[in-house]
Amino acid sequence: MSKRLIIFPRMGNSWISFKTYIKNIGDIPIIPRPLNKRVLELGVKYSPEGICFPFKVLLGQYLDLFERLNLGKERKVYIISLGGYGPCRFGYYNALHEKILKDLGYKNFEIITVEGIDHPFYRGFPKFIKMIGKLFGFHPPWRIIKGFINAGYKLYFIDKLEKLAYKIMPREINRGETLNTLNKALTILDKAPYNNLRKIKEAYEEGVEMLKRITIDKKKEVIKVGLVGEAYMLMDYDNNREIEKKLAYLGVEVDRSLRTSTWASDRIIFVKKHKEHMMKIIKPYLNCFIGGDGQESVMNTILYKEKGYDGVVHVLPFGCLPEIVAKEILAKVSRDIDMPVLSISLDEQTGEAGLITRLEAFVDLLRERKYKQKEVLV
Numbered sequence: 001m002s003k004r005l006i007i008f009p010r011m012g013n014s015w016i017s018f019k020t021y022i023k024n025i026g027d028i029p030i031i032p033r034p035l036n037k038r039v040l041e042l043g044v045k046y047s048p049e050g051i052c053f054p055f056k057v058l059l060g061q062y063l064d065l066f067e068r069l070n071l072g073k074e075r076k077v078y079i080i081s082l083g084g085y086g087p088c089r090f091g092y093y094n095a096l097h098e099k100i101l102k103d104l105g106y107k108n109f110e111i112i113t114v115e116g117i118d119h120p121f122y123r124g125f126p127k128f129i130k131m132i133g134k135l136f137g138f139h140p141p142w143r144i145i146k147g148f149i150n151a152g153y154k155l156y157f158i159d160k161l162e163k164l165a166y167k168i169m170p171r172e173i174n175r176g177e178t179l180n181t182l183n184k185a186l187t188i189l190d191k192a193p194y195n196n197l198r199k200i201k202e203a204y205e206e207g208v209e210m211l212k213r214i215t216i217d218k219k220k221e222v223i224k225v226g227l228v229g230e231a232y233m234l235m236d237y238d239n240n241r242e243i244e245k246k247l248a249y250l251g252v253e254v255d256r257s258l259r260t261s262t263w264a265s266d267r268i269i270f271v272k273k274h275k276e277h278m279m280k281i282i283k284p285y286l287n288c289f290i291g292g293d294g295q296e297s298v299m300n301t302i303l304y305k306e307k308g309y310d311g312v313v314h315v316l317p318f319g320c321l322p323e324i325v326a327k328e329i330l331a332k333v334s335r336d337i338d339m340p341v342l343s344i345s346l347d348e349q350t351g352e353a354g355l356i357t358r359l360e361a362f363v364d365l366l367r368e369r370k371y372k373q374k375e376v377l378v
Contacts, residue, residue: 003028004137005077007065009058012235014260016190017155023194024147025139032061035238039064044348046100052089053317053347054232057239059097072106083115088291088322150197154189157204159259161185164211169248171216181210223366226304227256228297229315230323233346234258240315241355250363257300285329292322298329301341310366311340318347340366
């Protein structure tokens, strides 16, 4: 049986995990390049006017690969992507991407949409089984299971390494040391044998030890800020203009509310439990589903207040309907619970200088606010 060529969207460092799964089942992973000028040019050029930013990025990734590697014409390729539902345009991405790619002459590809079972069950279940068959291919069950386990561990370890790094970064003595060390740790994890769980765990432990050896200022007072917003923008550093790093270099300890492993847990494994917990928290402000990650943005802002954070940065792609609704609700939440919230809308037109200026002003406001609160307590 010939090996399939499989493309998956690049989202932060999660590509390390997806690559591991595809190798385990015996297929060939095709990894998109990080967001660059060419990827963005292609995405913007062929996307409908007014479509949300993640759509343009994903289309640009596919077109860049098709163009550079001569895929989608003579060489068949599979694209694995998530499906969506509710009042969010994400649910239309795959169908629209497919149409645009075919209109441009790429006919020899197939998009596998990963989604749950549609209702009614008797109609949705056959479609779900068909999707599972395409996703896994004709591979032995033990390969599929081993692939999920090893990839799952790598995904979990990536999130743990990133979380530790961004706790250290605002306290580092030598600017840039933490980021360099994190990249080295992720490279070690990536190079760990895809089919050997013991080696994967050892690679993670080595990465943790490397980060713990970084010299820090333990007495430094830092501002604590939570990041909320649309999942793809939060989890991909190129899309969000490395907003975590920018904040860390301003002396801010950043916590990202959505990570790939927690997103998978909440949206795939513990869906009912997550939804009940979320709706209970946001009930005073929102009693219906607004699509995308809008509900999570409201919930996590409230939770960050309860955890004692100093402020929240709300990141959304320009034109994102669910997050625009969440932005309006967050204005009231901010007043009610006395929690400063900065909403930042990003797209291909976003300027670096303007973004940095807004972040600096917000951090200065938080520091002044924290100083005054301490004076009152004294």
